[in-house]
Amino acid sequence: AQTVTQSQPEMSVQEAETVTLSCTYDTSESDYYLFWYKQPPSRQMILVIRQEAYKQQNATENRFSVNFQKAAKSFSLKISDSQLGDAAMYFCAYRSVSGNTPLVFGKGTRLSVIA
Amino acid sequence: DVKVTQSSRYLVKRTGEKVFLECVQDMDHENMFWYRQDPGLGLRLIYFSYDVKMKEKGDIPEGYSVSREKKERFSLILESASTNQTSMYLCASSLAPSYNEQFFGPGTRLTVL
Numbered sequence: 001a002q003t004v005t006q007s008q009p010e011m012s013v014q015e016a017e018t019v020t021l022s023c024t025y026d027t028s029e030s031d032y033y034l035f036w037y038k039q040p041p042s043r044q045m046i047l048v049i050r051q052e053a054y055k056q057q058n059a060t061e062n063r064f065s066v067n068f069q070k071a072a073k074s075f076s077l078k079i080s081d082s083q084l085g086d087a088a089m090y091f092c093a094y095r096s097v098s099g100n101t102p103l104v105f106g107k108g109t110r111l112s113v114i115a
Numbered sequence: 116d117v118k119v120t121q122s123s124r125y126l127v128k129r130t131g132e133k134v135f136l137e138c139v140q141d142m143d144h145e146n147m148f149w150y151r152q153d154p155g156l157g158l159r160l161i162y163f164s165y166d167v168k169m170k171e172k173g174d175i176p177e178g179y180s181v182s183r184e185k186k187e188r189f190s191l192i193l194e195s196a197s198t199n200q201t202s203m204y205l206c207a208s209s210l211a212p213s214y215n216e217q218f219f220g221p222g223t224r225l226t227v228l
Contacts, residue, residue, distance in 0.1 A: 009155070033214050035216065037219075042221075043203070043221055043222045044219060044220075044221050044222075045205065045207075045219035046219070047216040047217075050214070050216065052214065091157065091158065095214075097214075100146065100165045100211060102146075102148055102160055102163050102173065103148075103160075103217060105150075105157050105158040106157060107155065107156060107157035108157050108158075
């Protein structure tokens with residue numbers, strides 16, 4: 001079974017600075033999808049960014065980018081120019097390509113942004 | 116915009132009561148999911164469904180059941196609520212292919228006294 005590990009339960013960053021959240025996963029599959037979800041204090045979870053494992057190029061969405069290291073099974077999220085609205089729980093998730101399988105989530109990292 | 120709604124934001128029930136948590140999505144998604152979220156444990160999958168009247172157990176199905184009589188609605192049932200089921204419950208839905216994101220509801224904070 002696949003597992004996702006987020007080793008940083010909490011992190012903080014100064015406003016306008018850059019922060020990197022770590023995520024590692026364990027799988028024997030060669031093709032899969034990886035996601036970062038954000039859960040602000042209001043609780044509605046939203047997708048931040050998505051990466052297909054077969055793509056070598058790292059995904060980018062505005063101030064959010066990933067560092068995908070397939071051999072190392074690492075999928076970190078970089079937030080540039082951090083804003084107060086970035087404060088949230090961030091969850092890394094894995095999904096298999098094969099079949100109709102659900103997401104496997106890490107335990108989350110709580111990010112605080114300091115003004 | 117995809118919308119996933121949950122019947123209650125906050126719910127207080129007594130031990131032994133039968134509890135129904137309702138989830139409705141308006142985008143004709145095949146897949147629907149129920150998660151439980153607890154501090155330090157992340158999101159744990161309770162049940163999921165790929166189609167009407169179909170259900171699959173997740174990681175922690177004990178003490179729960181589900182019902183999906185219509186495509187847009189997925190209900191989570193606590194047959195006899197217990198205090199250890201006090202938690203945040205999140206519903207999600209997605210289109211079938213794996214690359215599609217899951218859309219989440221706002222959550223139901225359930226307290227069992």
